[in-house]
Structure formats: C-alpha cells, structure tokens
Amino acid sequence: MAHPPSCISTEACRRDSGRFALSRTARVVFLALLAGTAAVVLKAVFRPPMAPLRVAFQVCNSVEENRERFEPLVAYLEATLGRKVVASHVNTFDFVERAQRKEFDVLQANGYIYVTVKEKGGATLLAREVKRDTGKNTGGLIVVRADSPVRALADLKGRKMAFGPVLSPGGYLAQYHAMLSAGLDPEKVLGSYTFLPGAWQHEKVVYSILYGAVDAGAVKVGDIERMEAEGKVRKSDFRVIAASEPVPNCTFFALPHVDAETGTRVREALLRLSENDFAAVNGERLNVLKRDGTRGYVPTADGEFDVLRRMARAANLPPYEKY
Secondary structure, X not given: OOOOOOOOOHHHHHHHHHHHHHHHHHHHHHHHHHHHHHHHHHHHHHOOOOXXXXXXXXXXXXXXXXXXHHHHHHHHHHHHHOOOEEEEEEOHHHHHHHHHOOOOOEEEEOHHHHHHHHHHHOOEEEEEEEEOOOEOEEOEEEEEEOOOOOOOHHHHOOOEEEEOOOOOXXXXXXXXXXXXXXXXXXXXXXXEEEEOOOOOHHHHHHHHHXXXXXXXXXXXXXXXXXXXXXXXXXXXXXEEEEEOOOEEOOEEEEOOOOOHHHHHHHHHHHHHOOOOOEEEEOOEEEEHHHHHOEXXXXXXXXXXXXXXXHHHHHOOOOOOOOO
C-alpha cells in the first residue's frame, strides 16, 4: 500500500493514511452533495412552468358585473393554488360548445349547464354555491303585474310571455316545466313567447312585465326582492301566479381532462372559503364571499341535479331533446 510522502515512521504513516482516506471520503461526499444540489437547481430552472388554470364564469347579468364579482375569487384561487388563474366570462348559450373544445378547465355555471356539459362530454362536480338570498337552491316564478287580469296559468292562453336566458333553470326551464306539469304546453297555449336579448336579461323580464311589454314573465326566485332592495321596482307591483319546485343554484365543476389532484385542490380551496377571506384587487382589499354574493361553498353530488334532468326530459329540451 502506498503511503503519503509525508510519513517518516510506521506509526506516523498509519495516522497519515487514516487522514488521507478520510480526506478522500469527504471529497467524495462533498462532490455527491454538490451534484445533488446542481440537479435540484437545474430541475427548478428547466422544469416547464405550470400552465394557467382556465376558469369560466357564467355571465348572469353582464360581463362587467361578472368581472367585478369574481375578481377577488380569482385572486384567492391564485394565491391558494400557487398558479396563474385565467378567467373567462361566458354566456349560457356558449358554454357547451366551448367546453367541448376544451377551452376551459374549471367552470362555474348553473346546474342546467352542468347537466348538459356532463351529458355531452363528461364533468366532475367540485362544490356548490350557497347564495346569500336563496341558499343552495333557486327556483322559477311565473309573474304578472299586480293589476293583470291573468290570475292563473290557464289564463295565459293566447298571451305573450318573456323568458330569461336560454339554459337558465330559474329563468326558463323551471317555468316551462311548471306549465307542462299543469297540463299546459307553452308551445300551444301561449300566443307567443320571447327570449330578451343582451345583458341583464333577468331584470329585463321584470321590466317587461312592469311596463306591459308582455303579459307574464319567467322570473328567478329572489330577483324582484333584490331589485326592490336596490330601489329599482316595488314588489307590490307584481303577482306570482305559479312557482316551480326548487332547483340547484350554481356549481363549480371540472372537465374530464383536468387531473384529479388539480380538481381536489380547487374543491378544497372553495370549501375552505369563509367570511374572513380577503383578496387584493387593483390596490383594494376585498372580501371574497361578499363580492361573490355567496355565503360559501358546500360539497355536492350528481344526484342533486336529477331534478333538472327530469325537467329537461319532460320539456324535450337539451340535452335530451328528441325530434
């Protein structure tokens, strides 16, 4: 065995040989640690960044109002998930086609849209919203002016009626089904019906009733009360002639291409939201739930939406239409 050149005696050589071996071992360990550190650094540098999470929000009244409503929630999700969230604001009639093109990852929409998207291509429920005014459920009302001669559904024969947005459970589907359940086919009983164009369709239905543009309208539960609280109308100017059974409010769901971990993290982030959660938006500190108009989010199950499937089938409406 070769000894380090510095040793001048047998005992000294033994001591120097031990130090030499230890020094060599330390160098090996150091180099291994250095290589491991370099690997971690290189992985962090060259790992592709996480793709943004694309979330589509249903436009209830207008795109502008939607942005204001959901900006704090988007900021909260970004901070909680640790990734960029790109928000889209989508009209009800555009959801299904754009979902089929995989333009979104996660959707916030009414239950009827969830049912339709799931039927067309699949979807996984994440959480259901609890509204401040109506809770987990909403519903549809058929409303006339307080001084209208229309007293019951049968009196709508030959009359003109306005519906809310297409694919709206509380503004169209529930009322259409309520008439069918009473033995009245809207296609045969009504003189005509219309879907009002543009933004703020739910409110336009209320104004159309109030100013006599239509004889009756499909009004979502809670809308007249909210408009009265905002000083826009008086509840006493209207009369309800029919009400649907309760239907689910809006819900969050993920499309099939979203991995299970991402879906779970979004679900947990929504379920954890409380009145104490704030987010910074354009220099302001905003309460997430208050701006969203909800009390929070709760777990949900697919069976809760069977009422909408039943209504759509009875009305021969998408996604179960048969001609």
